[in-house]
Amino acid sequence: MPQFLDSRDADFDARFAALLNMKREDAPEVDDIVAGIIADVRDRGDAAVIELTEKFDRLTLTPDTLAFSPQEIDAAIATVPAAERDALELAAERIRAYHVRQRPEDARWTDPEGVELGWRWTAVGAAGLYVPGGLASYPSSVLMNAIPAQVAGVERLVICAPTPDGTANPLVLLAAKLSGIDTIYRIGGAQAVAAMAYGTETIAPVDKITGPGNAFVAAAKRRVFGKVGIDMIAGPSEILVIADAENDPDWVALDLLSQAEHDEVAQSILITDDAAFGEAVARAVEARLETLERRHIAGPSWRDYGAVITVRDLTEAAEFSNRVAPEHLELCVADTEALLGKITHAGAIFLGQWTPEAIGDYIGGPNHVLPTARSARFSSGLSVLDFMKRSTLAQMTPAALRAIGPAAETLAISESLEAHGLSVRARLDRLNRE
Amino acid sequence: MPQFLDSRDADFDARFAALLNMKREDAPEVDDIVAGIIADVRDRGDAAVIELTEKFDRLTLTPDTLAFSPQEIDAAIATVPAAERDALELAAERIRAYHVRQRPEDARWTDPEGVELGWRWTAVGAAGLYVPGGLASYPSSVLMNAIPAQVAGVERLVICAPTPDGTANPLVLLAAKLSGIDTIYRIGGAQAVAAMAYGTETIAPVDKITGPGNAFVAAAKRRVFGKVGIDMIAGPSEILVIADAENDPDWVALDLLSQAEHDEVAQSILITDDAAFGEAVARAVEARLETLERRHIAGPSWRDYGAVITVRDLTEAAEFSNRVAPEHLELCVADTEALLGKITHAGAIFLGQWTPEAIGDYIGGPNHVLPTARSARFSSGLSVLDFMKRSTLAQMTPAALRAIGPAAETLAISESLEAHGLSVRARLDRLNRE
CATH class of the missing domain: 3.40.50.1980 (Nitrogenase molybdenum iron protein domain)
Incomplete structure (x- = not known):
């Protein structure tokens, strides 16, 4: 009851x-194992990834077969029944329509002192999407992770999806194709996260890793956080x-x-x-x-x-x-x-x-990657913003520097940061001489 | 050279x-020490925080003196020279004017199928700001962390600022006051982060912790991430x-x-x-x-x-x-x-x-809390958005459910999630009967 x-x-x-x-959650103590796997992939690259895939997924790969070939992808997709294909296409279309509205706006303005201010949004360069294998291999999650990245304008988008015993989910491959992704590595676990974060001979490193996974994947994401961005630990x-x-x-x-x-x-x-x-x-x-x-x-x-x-x-x-x-x-x-x-x-x-x-x-249409375990107190579901970042902009004029520069100098001196103050002072001195 | x-x-x-x-960065191995400190604060609350402050900051506190009193704050602020006060006020005003423009917009729309969609932003309930002591005790950082939180609409905002040997920085207290913060705990290190994340008898837990700190503070923030939100590891x-x-x-x-x-x-x-x-x-x-x-x-x-x-x-x-x-x-x-x-x-x-x-x-005006160590590839400086989160909204009508519900049912069945499918089917059946 x-x-x-x-x-x-x-x-x-x-x-x-x-x-x-x-x-x-009874979080198993996997952190030491994961640390070892990450170190191994950093040291030995492809060789480590291939060995670990053989060990955990009972699948023998070579550098050439780490990724699905276009032929394999097309052959698998051809097996998807029309009703499922249509449903997935409708989902992709609706998710895209919702997320397009999340694209943020740049801003530029000039304030009363003549300082030009603003910000500018740009996309993350490369993102890697983790897709679990087995029971939790959900094509809908591929769409929910990949489409926001694509809408953000991420140039390079790859998937890691383990295929234990070689069993791939054709719907996952179709969802990837619908999201415009053609590089799908059939690797999983901490080794996949490490490969995406640090790169190997075959796998180029990415800047951001998203997607759900088991305790090993979660621990690996937590460990590579900082080297790359991650979404959340679901x-x-x-x-x-x-x-x-x-x-x-x-x-x-x-x-x-x-x-x-x-x-x-x-x-x-x-x-x-x-x-x-x-x-x-x-x-x-x-x-x-x-x-x-x-x-x-x-x-x-x-x-x-x-x-x-x-x-x-x-x-x-x-x-x-x-x-x-x-x-x-x-x-x-x-x-x-x-x-x-x-x-x-x-x-x-x-x-x-x-x-x-x-x-x-x-x-x-809204994303289904959402904050769990009471973290909606401080975080949001996945969105286009997770695949973008903002640069702030500032441009002073001589007049603006005259107006607000002395206050910056005062604060720099109060924080004992002399060079900060001098970088303002040297410019003010020039203005005073002119 | x-x-x-x-x-x-x-x-x-x-x-x-x-x-x-x-x-x-030669990250010292502090993780085990930090884990012990966090466990101690969770177990013993105020008593642990007081003991650790005595040990690390050579300062004897009681539950009643963990926070500065209003009299102490006013007395310290009174010692700040007028030029520094004016400069800090100008800074606060300009930072606020910039960040007010970052307030995000809610959205609601109805799509062609009649589905009402949108999102809504809300503020984090409570935030804690860490301010380092000693050489890196920067009043400007108080403004840069606190003002975005305040602009976001965070209801409860507290500061933890260690005062080794009892030495407080009056400018830090003034910056707190200018940002509307009146609860300032004179504690630091991993114990302060643990107290803000888990709460003690005296210190109510917060939902998000931001601000720079040494290796102990960074390791503690990484460990409490998930229980609370954090900004970045600078x-x-x-x-x-x-x-x-x-x-x-x-x-x-x-x-x-x-x-x-x-x-x-x-x-x-x-x-x-x-x-x-x-x-x-x-x-x-x-x-x-x-x-x-x-x-x-x-x-x-x-x-x-x-x-x-x-x-x-x-x-x-x-x-x-x-x-x-x-x-x-x-x-x-x-x-x-x-x-x-x-x-x-x-x-x-x-x-x-x-x-x-x-x-x-x-x-x-722009924030000075910014992504370091190449993380500008995937992350942004601190902003109002860091103190807010977004709830997505969706509202179906019977007609909309007729239009797109069957596709959801198909996908649910393809993912072997029967109850998902039935939750749509039960409603469609009612519509078909009517």
């Missing part, structure tokens, strides 16, 4: 705090649904289960202002769990980490939701805009009962 | 690559000046020295299309080094890590500069706009000979 909480209960605060602090998925009684319990149950089926440590929370509705949803979840294909994953997730929270009103619901700062938030209430106005922390927000979270995973 | 390189030389590529890969400062012969060698020398004086491992590089001008600048540097207060820092920096690179033309200069991806870049050439168009990676760009980099450190 999931937990049932009621904000009127005496022990509510303690139980809600315990829910917030629930440790769902944790298990979460959904929080705020629903009043005017909802179909089965729909809400399916929305909760669509996170629970991802991972035994995924978390699904319902907040409702109607206790009876909460119970009805819990019954609907149990009914669906009887036949759900992934019930061996969704069942433990729901029973160990699920929660149904009854609140006095929707204002309280928003308050608790903000403390959770969920990755996905559904607002299944009559006045979605009023409730939205009270939400301060959430990765992606789905408005109204006709917007199941699964729409956002695939086809809505 | 700094290195002299010429792009026409046979060994140029190898020497330029060596310059790029020069290891300037390395030693760098400047790259692209200058033609129409410049005063002394001005360029002072600009190079204004980075060199920060740190023995700071790096200053001149790229010029005139070898004789490069030599003149090198002579001017040596002349200034004879009397510069910080010559014991700036001298080793220039001689060990400085470089003068002669290139064929300014296009080549831009190309090499982009490979360096400098933190600070000065374009001291006749046609700054033409050269700017060729620059792809740089933290802050200073246009023309009347814009010494020191202006940007204090009073220009």
Whole structure:
């Protein structure tokens, strides 16, 4: 059974705090192993990558076969049924249309002192996208990572996707093609992250690495951070649904289960202002769990980490939701805009009962790479901005330097940075002599 | 002597690559110590912070004196001379005026299928700013970190600033006051970072930690990343000046020295299309080094890590500069706009000979917290966006779900995520029945 909480209960605060602090990830101690793998790839390049791929993926490669050939890609893509191809194309188109709007604007202006100021956005030069193999090999994630990079204007975009025992996912290759990527290395794990960060004889280094992965990939990304940029260290998925009684319990149950089926440590929370509705949803979840294909994953997730929270009103619901700062938030209430106005922390927000979270995973347009583990308190989902950076601009005139230069000199001297002060003073002296 | 390189030389590529890969930071092995300190603060809270402050800063505190009292702050501020106060106020005003323009815009639109899409920006709830003590205690850094947070709308903003042996910098306290911060803890090191990330009995936890610090602070920020957001792990400062012969060698020398004086491992590089001008600048540097207060820092920096690179033309200069991806870049050439168009990676760009980099450190308006160690390839200087995050929005209508829902269902099934598919299907079935 999931937990049932009621904000009127005496022990509510303690139980809600315990829910917030629930440790769902049992991070294995892989850091030393990962450090060794990275050092090995830096030392021996391709040879290390090939050896590690043989060891972990039971796949024998050569420098020439590290990447899929165009023929292999085309042959795999040809096996994709038309319905899936059409769906993926529609998803790519809609994701692109959403992300194009995120392109940031440059700015230039002259302030009252005559200083010309501004900023300019430019794309990251090269980006590498990690795509997990096996069960978590999701073509939708390829689109969600690659399209923002492409829209940002990243010139070189490559994928690393392990193919354990040589098994590739044709839909992943199709998604790569739809995103304009033609270099796909069939390598994975920490060795793939190291190869993209430091480069090998065959694999050119990139500037930014994004994409989900297992504990080894996460530890490797954390270690190469600084040498390259990374997106985020993703944790298990979460959904929080705020629903009043005017909802179909089965729909809400399916929305909760669509996170629970991802991972035994995924978390699904319902907040409702109607206790009876909460119970009805819990019954609907149990009914669906009887036949759900992934019930061996969704069942433990729901029973160990699920929660149904009854609140006095929707204002309280928003308050608790903000403390959770969920990755996905559904607002299944009559006045979605009023409730939205009270939400301060959430990765992606789905408005109204006709917007199941699964729409956002695939086809809505917004990105599905989102902050987990309460990190929506301080971070955002993946966007075009993650593949761009901003240079600030400043241009002084002699008159402007006369106006504000002396203050800079004063502050430089107060910080005991004499050369800073002199670099301003030398120019002011010239102006005073003229 | 700094290195002299010429792009026409046979060994140029190898020497330029060596310059790029020069290891300037000898990161001490502090990670285990820092892990212990963080665990101690998590376990024992205030008691641990107080003990560690006694040990490292030789300062005895109690929970009541962890923060400066309003009286202490006012008394310290009263000692600041009027000229410094005025300069700091002008700086704060100009920094605020620049950063206000960075406030991002929300968006809402309806697409052709009737899906309502958009995003909404909200501020981080609480931020903590680390301000180093001792030699690197810079009031300007307080402004550069605190003002963007304030402009973003961060509700709770605190400072941790160690005061070794009890010595506080009145200008730091004044800068805090000018930025609207009244909670200033006199603690530092990994213990301060741990206290801000996890909270103690006295110190409430924050959501984001920014600000520079020594190796212990950097290691602690890296470790708490995920629990809270962090800005960047700053390395030693760098400047790259692209200058033609129409410049005063002394001005360029002072600009190079204004980075060199920060740190023995700071790096200053001149790229010029005139070898004789490069030599003149090198002579001017040596002349200034004879009397510069910080010559014991700036001298080793220039001689060990400085470089003068002669290139064929300014296009080549831009190309090499982009490979360096400098933190600070000065374009001291006749046609700054033409050269700017060729620059792809740089933290802050200073246009023309009347814009010494020191202006940007204090009073220009743009932020001086900038990406170091070539990370301008993939990251930006601190901005208002670092203290905000974006929630994506999506709202389907029944008609929109009919139009694009089936594609989402197809993709969910192809990824073996049945509940995802069913959450869409259950709604489509209702529509089909109606």
